[in-house]
Amino acid sequence: MNRISWDQYFMAQSHLLALRSTCTRLTVGATIVRDNRIIAGGYNGSIAGGTHCIDDGCYVIDNHCIRTIHAEMNALLQCAKFGVPTAEAEIYVTHFPCLQCCKSLIQAGIKAVYYAEDYKNHPYAIELFEQAGVKTEKVEARGAIDVYGKEKQDFVRSLLGQLEQSGLEKEAVLELEKEAKLLFNK
Numbered sequence: 214m215n216r217i218s219w220d221q222y223f224m225a226q227s228h229l230l231a232l233r234s235t236c237t238r239l240t241v242g243a244t245i246v247r248d249n250r251i252i253a254g255g256y257n258g259s260i261a262g263g264t265h266c267i268d269d270g271c272y273v274i275d276n277h278c279i280r281t282i283h284a285e286m287n288a289l290l291q292c293a294k295f296g297v298p299t300a301e302a303e304i305y306v307t308h309f310p311c312l313q314c315c316k317s318l319i320q321a322g323i324k325a326v327y328y329a330e331d332y333k334n335h336p337y338a339i340e341l342f343e344q345a346g347v348k349t350e351k352v353e354a355r356g357a358i359d360v361y362g363k364e365k366q367d368f369v370r371s372l373l374g375q376l377e378q379s380g381l382e383k384e385a386v387l388e389l390e391k392e393a394k395l396l397f398n399k
């Protein structure tokens with residue numbers, strides 16, 4: 214039996230949250246943890262009850278979607294809304310936080326930022342984290358959940374398409390398609 218680590222578990226949770234994102238520019242998930250307990254979570258999206266980017270397209274100004282509240286901010290605001298202290302807590306984010314989120318995380322007393330993927334890591338954000346004594350570490354959920362499930366599915370679909378185009382009998386392609394569907398549970 215392979216027991217997953219806390220890092221894998223919390224990062225997997227952030228990847229799951231990212232799947233709830235409503236802004237199509239980047240799907241991000243964030244999980245705030247204290248003493249190995251999840252105290253809040255967030256994803257990239259509009260205000261509650263607001264228009265979703267997935268429905269109406271992004272509202273882009275200066276190359277930023279101004280409709281979106283970032284996952285980290287949503288997680289922090291959930292704590293604010295329900296009165297949960299964030300001092301000394303840690304956050305697991307699917308992507309390295311932007312400068313705005315970086316400042317908010319520091320100010321909220323977050324002590325460690327674990328991220329799965331580098332994302333335009335702003336030098337000033339790195340500097341501020343260092344200055345504030347906030348630990349940053351790249352960790353992966355790999356092995357806990359299949360975060361690349363969609364990519365694999367797309368890849369297999371494209372392979373099947375190419376097989377068909379290269380002259381493989383329709384029946385054989387359909388058979389492979391059936392197997393792929395079972396594999397991806399769809």
Ligand SMILES: [Zn+2]
Pocket residue numbers: 235236237238266270271272278280281
């Ligand atoms: Zn958007």
Ligand SMILES: [Zn+2]
Pocket residue numbers: 283284285310311312313314315
């Ligand atoms: Zn941000």
